[in-house]
Amino acid sequence: MTTASTGAPRWLTDEEQSVWRAYLHATTLLEDHLDRQLQRDAGMPHIYYGLLVQLSQAPGRRMRMTELAKDAKITRSRLSHAVARLEKNGWVRREDCPSDRRGQNAVLTEEGSEMLRRSAPGHVAAVRQAMFDRLTPEQVRGLGEIMRVMAAGLEPEGAGADLPWLR
Amino acid sequence: MTTASTGAPRWLTDEEQSVWRAYLHATTLLEDHLDRQLQRDAGMPHIYYGLLVQLSQAPGRRMRMTELAKDAKITRSRLSHAVARLEKNGWVRREDCPSDRRGQNAVLTEEGSEMLRRSAPGHVAAVRQAMFDRLTPEQVRGLGEIMRVMAAGLEPEGAGADLPWLR
DNA sequence: CTCATCTAGTTCAACTTTCAAGAAAGAGTC
């Protein structure tokens, strides 16, 4: 799927450019902000924190590596490194999967849970202050809809999600 | 500003959680997508590409390092490394600033311009396909408004941008 | 002028991410 690019490129309109710039600024500023907040208060970057949250919500507080990677939208390689680090911190433990001897479960430890309990309030406050406390309820609804549409279009599975895939 | 956190934390509602998850998924998927697209077609990650674009739009195709860092929302340190790499590729050149002997200008070279001309169409197409071609005009307008509000709240300067900063 | 202070930019070490390669186990075929 090499973006056929027949004909002249359709450039962005002025409004689209402005929206795109605002999108890039807001998303990078927010990501940086959360990374620093969590690095300071929990000693890890945002994505690592997200992994612990996922685990905390999974049945048995454990998940297969591949599943966790898929849910968190990261590569298995990246997850391997991340879990190694979280393991060193004592927040996650690996265990062999009983049903598939290739498999590993990442398990949230008690220390990991405790860490989440301690840092969740500050994290939620940061998210609130950056996003939800600044938007109207209609904007929140609209943002949700927009983000779901975009995510759906980018999911690897839905290769058929390319819009006008008719000639 | 240590997020005072007096009283019980206001957790996210179900809808807010769902919006937050959708936001995280969409933004990470899109960033990954653009990083790969540009790595493949232009040989550099998205943020480096953005630096070249900024330079291409600046008067004289040159900018002071600090200004460039500010506009691109990255640290000066990161910019130093990035420019070093772009310089090695021949797309950017450093020059001493005439008016301030501490200063450096990053200058877009002819090769850099050429590279942009070659890869811009593919990049725009990717952005279009991921975002603008999937949203209605009202959604695009709404997204712009939302992102501007969020960015404004996160700008370092606007420390006074904390919403209810009255007691 | 001299001093302290600030700003511009770089550099170093520690850490994270990526990509390609690889070991090990499951699954299907003949």
Place this chain on the structure above:
DNA sequence: GACTCTTTCTTGAAAGTTGAACTAGATGAG
């Protein structure tokens, strides 16, 4: 069972990022 193909997860090196320390030049007070 032997073969091939696939899936699961890890590893190692290269590239990128971060935060703190550092150099050099500007700036303002006395």
